[in-house]
Amino acid sequence: MTKDYRLVINGEKGRLDKIIADKVTDLSRTKIKELVNDQNILVNDKAEKVSYKVQSGDVIKITIPPVKPLTLEPQNLHLxxxxxxxxxxxxxxxxxxxxxxxxxxxxxxxxxxxxxxxxxxxxxxxxxxxxxxxxxxxxxxxxxxxxxxxxxxxxxxxxxxxxxxxxxxxxxxxxxxxxxxxxxxxxxxxxxxxxxxxxxxxxxxxxxxxxxxxxxxxxxxxxxxxxxxxxxxxxxxxxxxxxxxxxxxxxxxxxxxxxxxxxxxxxxxxxxxxxxxxxxxxxxxxxxxxxxxxxxxxxxxxxx
The missing domain is CATH 3.30.2350.10 (Pseudouridine synthase)
Structure with a gap:
């Protein structure tokens, strides 16, 4: 099931990943970076880097896609x-x-x-x-x-x-x-x-x-x-x-x-x-x- 967040920045300043980590505590910085890279985090409907400096008034949309089910594939790993x-x-x-x-x-x-x-x-x-x-x-x-x-x-x-x-x-x-x-x-x-x-x-x-x-x-x-x-x-x-x-x-x-x-x-x-x-x-x-x-x-x- 997809999960969505909408954050409206009201005076806070800092890097995009830090601001999100502070506001959405169940997201790690690693997960945030992954979401940014996959363009599942948009600032004012635009893709930005994790280092983007957030401005007051920015609207951040976060889409967390459903977790892919684990599949167990046999692999020759020369155990x-x-x-x-x-x-x-x-x-x-x-x-x-x-x-x-x-x-x-x-x-x-x-x-x-x-x-x-x-x-x-x-x-x-x-x-x-x-x-x-x-x-x-x-x-x-x-x-x-x-x-x-x-x-x-x-x-x-x-x-x-x-x-x-x-x-x-x-x-x-x-x-x-x-x-x-x-x-x-x-x-x-x-x-x-x-x-x-x-x-x-x-x-x-x-x-x-x-x-x-x-x-x-x-x-x-x-x-x-x-x-x-x-x-x-x-x-x-x-x-x-x-x-x-x-x-x-x-x-x-x-x-x-x-x-x-x-x-x-x-x-x-x-x-x-x-x-x-x-x-x-x-x-x-x-x-x-x-x-x-x-x-x-x-x-x-x-x-x-």
């Missing part, structure tokens, strides 16, 4: 399948790949690749994420387990709920530690001041992360994080909360950080019980090249 049987697939997701389609990422997701690889994926309560029982962020690399049938999905989801899976991550974080080990037990919810972020929030859901410091460098450290729960952005939020944000993290880290393609976070080890046989399965994925090179650079720095 790195680490293990597969009749019930499960373990895949090593590269950094930069989104797990399932969304409005901002309609294709080239892990799900698109899985649909090309196999016709057997478990149904999901959300049709756009068949087989998916847990996620890792777009710029996080590493291991995911995928259910090929409903019985397997139920088993894997129960294991996640009972916290009997093994999920170990490696991360490069800012600053050095005074302790070798620690447990971060702090609830996570939506950041009330920034809707794109999660944050430690007393009203949030319980979240527990165990960490071990493996190496320390100049201004950075390599840590192993073990998830007890699986909240959105959990490691990124928890490490920032204790003063050690992830290196390269564009959302939670400082601007002055290690160059890369997002946060240096890798889901290295994944363990779970096979849904049919109940055998314990455990897998390890090597660090991506960019992660390895950055560690080598940090080690070299320590020698000088």
């Amino acid at each position: 790195d399948i680490v293990y597969e049987d009749e019930d499960v697939i373990v895949v090593n997701k590269p950094q930069g790949m989104v797990v399932h389609p969304s409005a901002g990422h309609p294709d080239h997701t892990l799900v698109n690749g899985l649909l090309y690889h196999t016709k057997n994926l478990a149904d999901s309560f959300e049709s756009f994420r068949p087989g998916i029982v847990h996620r890792i962020d777009k710029d996080t690399s590493g291991l995911l387990m995928v259910a090929k049938n409903d019985r397997a999905r139920e088993s894997l989801e129960k294991q996640l709920a009972k916290k009997i899976n093994k999920r170990e991550y490696l991360a490069i974080v800012h600053s050095n530690f005074e302790t070798k080990n620690g447990v971060i037990d702090a609830p996570i919810g939506r950041n009330p001041n920034n809707r794109k972020q999660m944050a430690v929030n007393p009203k949030g859901k319980a979240a527990v992360t165990h960490f071990t410091v493996l190496e320390q460098f100049k201004n950075y450290s390599l840590v192993k994080c073990i998830l007890e729960t699986g909240r959105t952005h959990q490691i990124r939020v928890h490490m920032k909360y204790i003063g050690h944000p992830l290196a390269g993290d564009p959302l939670y880290g400082p601007k002055k950080t290690l160059a890369g393609h997002g946060q240096f976070l890798h889901a290295k080890t994944l363990g779970f019980y096979q849904p049919s046989t109940n055998d314990w399965l455990e897998f390890t994925a090597p660090l991506p090249t960019i992660f390895e090179k950055q560690l080598e650079n940090l080690r070299q720095e320590m020698k000088h």
